[in-house]
Amino acid sequence: MIGNGANGAPLLEAVGVSKDFTVGGRFSPGGRRKVHAVDNVSLEVRPGETLGLVGESGCGKSTLGRCLVRLYSITAGELRFQGRDIGHLSRRQMRPLRCEMQMVFQDPYASLNPRRRVGDLIAEPLRVHGARGAGEIKARVDELIGLVGLLPDHLQRFPHEFSGGQRQRIGIARALALEPRLIVADEPVSALDVSIQAQIVNLFLDLRERLNLTYIFIAHDLSVIRQISTRTAVMYLGSIVETGATETVYRAPAHPYTQALISAVPVPDPDRAVGRKRIVLTGDVPSPMNPPNGCRFNPRCRYATDLCRTERPALRPLDDGRQVACHYPLSGGVAPAASA
Amino acid sequence: MLKVRNLKVSFRTEQGVVRAVDDVSFDVGEGEILGVVGESGSGKTVSLLSVIGLIIDPNAVIEGSIVYKNRELIGLPQRELRHVRGNEIAMIFQDPMTAMTPVYTIGWQIAEQVMTHNRMSKSAARQRAVDLLAEVGFANPAAAVDRYPHELSGGMRQRAVIAMALSCNPSLLIADEPTTALDVTVQAQILDLIQKLRRDHGSAVVLITHDMGVVAEVADRVLVMYAGRIVEHGSKRELFKAPWHPYTWGLLDSIPPMEGARPRRLKSIGGNPPSLLALPPGCAFAPRCRHKFHRCSQRPGLAGTDGHQAACFLPPSERETARAARTPVAAGAS
Numbered sequence: 001m002i003g004n005g006a007n008g009a010p011l012l013e014a015v016g017v018s019k020d021f022t023v024g025g026r027f028s029p030g031g032r033r034k035v036h037a038v039d040n041v042s043l044e045v046r047p048g049e050t051l052g053l054v055g056e057s058g059c060g061k062s063t064l065g066r067c068l069v070r071l072y073s074i075t076a077g078e079l080r081f082q083g084r085d086i087g088h089l090s091r092r093q094m095r096p097l098r099c100e101m102q103m104v105f106q107d108p109y110a111s112l113n114p115r116r117r118v119g120d121l122i123a124e125p126l127r128v129h130g131a132r133g134a135g136e137i138k139a140r141v142d143e144l145i146g147l148v149g150l151l152p153d154h155l156q157r158f159p160h161e162f163s164g165g166q167r168q169r170i171g172i173a174r175a176l177a178l179e180p181r182l183i184v185a186d187e188p189v190s191a192l193d194v195s196i197q198a199q200i201v202n203l204f205l206d207l208r209e210r211l212n213l214t215y216i217f218i219a220h221d222l223s224v225i226r227q228i229s230t231r232t233a234v235m236y237l238g239s240i241v242e243t244g245a246t247e248t249v250y251r252a253p254a255h256p257y258t259q260a261l262i263s264a265v266p267v268p269d270p271d272r273a274v275g276r277k278r279i280v281l282t283g284d285v286p287s288p289m290n291p292p293n294g295c296r297f298n299p300r301c302r303y304a305t306d307l308c309r310t311e312r313p314a315l316r317p318l319d320d321g322r323q324v325a326c327h328y329p330l331s332g333g334v335a336p337a338a339s340a
Numbered sequence: 341m342l343k344v345r346n347l348k349v350s351f352r353t354e355q356g357v358v359r360a361v362d363d364v365s366f367d368v369g370e371g372e373i374l375g376v377v378g379e380s381g382s383g384k385t386v387s388l389l390s391v392i393g394l395i396i397d398p399n400a401v402i403e404g405s406i407v408y409k410n411r412e413l414i415g416l417p418q419r420e421l422r423h424v425r426g427n428e429i430a431m432i433f434q435d436p437m438t439a440m441t442p443v444y445t446i447g448w449q450i451a452e453q454v455m456t457h458n459r460m461s462k463s464a465a466r467q468r469a470v471d472l473l474a475e476v477g478f479a480n481p482a483a484a485v486d487r488y489p490h491e492l493s494g495g496m497r498q499r500a501v502i503a504m505a506l507s508c509n510p511s512l513l514i515a516d517e518p519t520t521a522l523d524v525t526v527q528a529q530i531l532d533l534i535q536k537l538r539r540d541h542g543s544a545v546v547l548i549t550h551d552m553g554v555v556a557e558v559a560d561r562v563l564v565m566y567a568g569r570i571v572e573h574g575s576k577r578e579l580f581k582a583p584w585h586p587y588t589w590g591l592l593d594s595i596p597p598m599e600g601a602r603p604r605r606l607k608s609i610g611g612n613p614p615s616l617l618a619l620p621p622g623c624a625f626a627p628r629c630r631h632k633f634h635r636c637s638q639r640p641g642l643a644g645t646d647g648h649q650a651a652c653f654l655p656p657s658e659r660e661t662a663r664a665a666r667t668p669v670a671a672g673a674s
Contacts, residue, residue: 056523057494163612193379194550198594198608205605220523227596227606250598264528266553268595270576280532281525283479284493 009083010044011182011214012068012101017041017077017087019060019067023289035288037063039238040077042315047181050208050215052229052246054222054261056285060238065184065218069101070094081182099129102175106187108167112159118145118170119155125177144173147210149203165196172203176211184216189224201227222265226250234258237288237296240315244322254318254329257297295327303328341544342368342391342512347404349386351397358616360386362568364404368512373538373545375559375576377552377591379613383568384548388514390414392429393421408512427457430505434517436497440489446473446500447485450507457508472503476533495526502533509541516548531558552591556580564588567614567624574648582660584650587625589663623651631662 019038024030038060045051053061066072068079070086079087086097102125105111112121122141126132132140142152148169159167168188175183185204189197201224207213219225225232226246233243234255242255253259260279281300286292295313298304307327315325349361361383368374378384389395390402393413406413408424416424425431433439440449450472451465460468466485473481476499489497498518505513515534519527535558537543547559555562555576562579564572564587572585583589590609596602611628614620620627622637629636635653642649644656654662 056525165612193613194552194594195379195590195609196612198596198606199610201596202605202608222524223596223598226598227602260525262598264524265598266527266531266551266557267598268552268556268580268592270556270580278528280528282529284495284526285523 008046010080011047011082012216013044013078013080014068015042015078015080017064017067017079018075019063019072020075033289036238036291037288038067041238041240042077043233043240043243045182045214045216047214048208048212049230050217050228052225052232053216053218053235054220054225054232055235056220056261058237058285058288059235060288061218061220061235062186064235065103065186065216068216069103069182069184070097071103095129099178100180101182101184102178102180104168104171104175104183104185104188107191108164108171109159111171112167114159116158117155118150118157118159118162121159121170122155122173122177125174129178140177144177147176147207148173163196164192165199168192168200169203172200172207176207179211180213182214182216184218186218187220188217190219190221197224204228222250222262234261237286237291239296239325240323241297241325242322243315244318244320248320248322252331254322254324254331255297255326256301256303256330259330260300295325341370341409343405343407344387344391345405345407347387347390347406348402349383349390349395350401352399352401353617355617359619360568360616361390364565364568364570366563366570366573368544368546370511371538371542371544372561373534373547373559375555375562376546376548376565377550377555377562378565379550381567381613381616382565384565385516387565388431388516388546388548392425392431392514393418394425394431423457426453426510427508428510429512429514430508430510431514432498432501432505432516432518434520436494436501436521437489439501440497440504442489445486445488446492446504447487450485450500450504453504454507468507469503472507473500475506476500476503477529493526494522495529498522498526498530499533502530502537506537506541510543512544512546513537514546514548517550518547519554520549520551527554534558552595564591567619568616569624569651570642571625571652572650573642574644574650578648583663584644584648584654584656584659585625585652586629586631586654586662588650590628623653 017038018040020034020036022032023035024032041064053064055061067074074087078085081097119141122144123137126137126140145152145155150166150169189200192200205228208215217228229246232246232249233240236257242249242258249258250262253262260281263279283300292299294310295308298308313325313327315323317323318329345365347361347364350357350359364387376384391406395402402414447466447469450469454460454465454468469485470481473484478484492500519530522530534545538545549555559576562574562576563570566587572588583592593607596606609628614624622639626632626636631654640651640653642651644650
C-alpha cells in the first residue's frame with residue numbers, strides 16, 4: 001500500500017471554498033436567487049487523520065464533502081490535493097485523481113445498480129480506471145470482499161438480497177477498489193440500525209489502520225463523530241464555527257453552538273441524563289437563503305450581544321490549537337463575561 | 341390503564357405467514373411514559389398500531405387481548421374504535437409531513453379533528469387550534485394556523501402534529517419515533533414538550549424509538565423488543581444499571597460514548613436481525629448471542645421479578661460476569 005505521509009503535509013487543503021446554488025426562476029417569487037450552501041470554508045486534512053464534519057441538516061456538510069472531491073464544482077476558493085490545485089480542473093482532468101479520492105454514500109441501496117451482481121459492482125471501478133486483465137480484476141474483487149467482511153459467494157448475488165449493513169459494506173468495497181488515499185464518507189451509518197451501525201463504524205476504524213486511509217467523515221450523529229474522528233469541525237449554516245482535536249472540542253466546546261449541540265445528545269444513562277444540564281436551543285436553523293446579519297448563530301445564542309448582531313466573527317485560533325468563530329469563546333464550558 | 345395480553349399479530353404473505361408480534365404482554369399505567377425500544381422489524385410499531393386498531397390489512401391476523409380502561413379493543417367495530425382514537429388514544433408518527441395533508445392549512449386540519457370529536461362551532465374550533473399551537477410552542481400561533489405543512493420546518497411540523505394529537509386531551513399518547521427525523525437540537529425541544537404534556541395533562545405516553553439515549557432521557561419503564569418478542573422489561577433505572585438480556589447489552593454497548601475514553605472498537609452485535617420468515621426455533625437472538633448454550637435451542641419465557649424481567653436462560657448469578665467478559669468481535673464479523 002501507499003506509505004503514510006509522515007512529513008505531515010496536508011493531503012487535502014481547502015482555502016476559502018464557497019459553493020452557491022441558484023434557486024428559483026424568472027417566475028418564482030423573489031426571482032432567481034443564490035443560496036450560499038458553503039460559505040468561505042478553509043480546512044486541511046493530513047494523511048492518516050480523520051476529519052469529522054458534523055452539523056444539523058442543511059448546514060452544508062454534505063455539499064462541502066462533495067465539493068472537496070470535486071463532485072460539485074466550487075464557486076470560489078482554492079482546493080489542493082497533495083499540493084496540486086484541483087479546484088479548477090475539468091472533469092476529464094479530474095478523472096485520474098478519482099483513483100486517489102473516493103466517496104461512500106449514505107444510502108447504499110440507492111448507490112448500487114439493482115440489476116447488476118455484487119461482483120460486477122465492485123469490479124466496475126477497476127474496469128473504468130485501468131485496463132486490467134480479467135484474472136487480476138477477479139483477484140482484487142475477492143480480496144476486497146474479504147476486506148469488508150463479506151463472503152465470496154455473495155459476489156453472485158444482487159443488491160436487494162442484502163441487508164442495509166451488508167449493502168454499506170459493498171459500497172465501501174467499491175470505494176476501496178482503486179486503493180484511494182482519501183475517502184469521503186457522507187453519513188455512511190445514519191440509515192442503519194444501532195447494532196449494525198457499530199459494526200460499520202468498527203469496519204471504518206479497522207480499514208483506516210490496515211490501509212493507512214485518510215477519512216473525511218460526515219455525520220449528524222455526534223457520538224459517531226466522536227468515536228471515529230481525530231479532528232472535528234462543527235458546521236452551522238454553511239460555515240465552520242469550531243474545529244479542533246476531537247477530545248478538546250467535546251470536553252470543552254468553545255462555541256455556544258457546539259456546546260448546545262453536544263448537550264442535546266441524549267445519553268443512555270439515566271443518572272447522567274437527569275443530572276446534567278441540557279441546553280435547549282430555541283427556534284430552528286435559519287434558511288441559508290436569508291441568513292441573519294452578524295454571527296449566523298446570534299438569533300439562537302444565549303450569549304449574543306450587539307457586536308454579534310452586527311459583525312460576523314471570523315474563525316480564529318485559540319491557545320489550545322483549535323479555531324473558533326465566536327466573539328466570546330467559552331472557556332471550559334463557562335459563560336463568557338459578556339453573557340446577556 | 342392499558343393492558344395488553346398475549347398479543348400476536350401475523351401477516352399472510354406470499355412467502356408464508358409472518359409473525360410480526362409474538363406473544364407480547366405489557367401494561368401502561370396512568371401518567372406513565374413507557375419506552376419501547378428495538379431495531380427495525382422488531383415489531384414495536386406493529387404492536388402499538390394494533391392497540392389503536394390501525395392495522396387494517398386484510399391479511400393480518402390479530403390475536404390476544406387489548407384492554408383499555410376496562411374495555412376490550414380487539415374486535416371492536418371501526419365506528420366505536422374511531423371514538424376511542426383521537427378522543428382517548430392519540431398517535432404521533434415519525435414523519436410529520438406524511439401525517440398531514442399538504443392541501444389544507446394546519447389550522448384547518450386541527451379544527452377538523454376537534455369538530456369530529458366535539459360539538460363545536462367552526463370559529464370555536466379554530467380558536468382551539470390557535471390555543472393548541474401556542475401550547476406546543478409556536479411563537480406566533482395566530483399566524484401559524486393559516487400555514488400549510490410545507491411552509492413549516494420539520495420540528496414545527498412535528499409540533500403541529502402533536503397539537504393535533506392533543507386536541508381532544510387524550511389520556512394515552514402513542515409516539516412512534518417522534519424525533520427520528522429531526523436534528524438533535526430540535527429533538528431536545530420535542531422531548532421536553534412530551535415531558536411537559538405528561539406534567540400538565542397527566543397523559544400516559546408510549547414512546548417507540550430505536551434510540552436508547554432518548555429512552556434514558558424521558559421514559560419511566562422500558563420494553564426491549566427483538567424479532568417480535570419482548571426480550572427484556574423493567575424500570576428505566578434497573579434496565580440501564582443492570583441489564584439482563586445479552587441483546588440489551590449489545591444495544592447499550594453499540595452506542596459510542598460521549599464522555600470518557602473512546603474504546604478502540606465498539607462492542608457491536610455480530611450478524612443481522614433474523615428474517616421473521618425464518619426465525620430460529622429457540623431463542624430468536626441465539627444465533628447472534630455470544631453466550632448461547634444448549635438450553636437456547638428452546639424458547640425462553642420472560643422471567644424475573646415484577647419490576648424486571650428478561651427472556652434469557654443465563655442464570656441471574658452469571659449475568660454480570662458474562663456481560664463483563666464481552667470482548668469485541670473480530671474485524672468484519674458478519
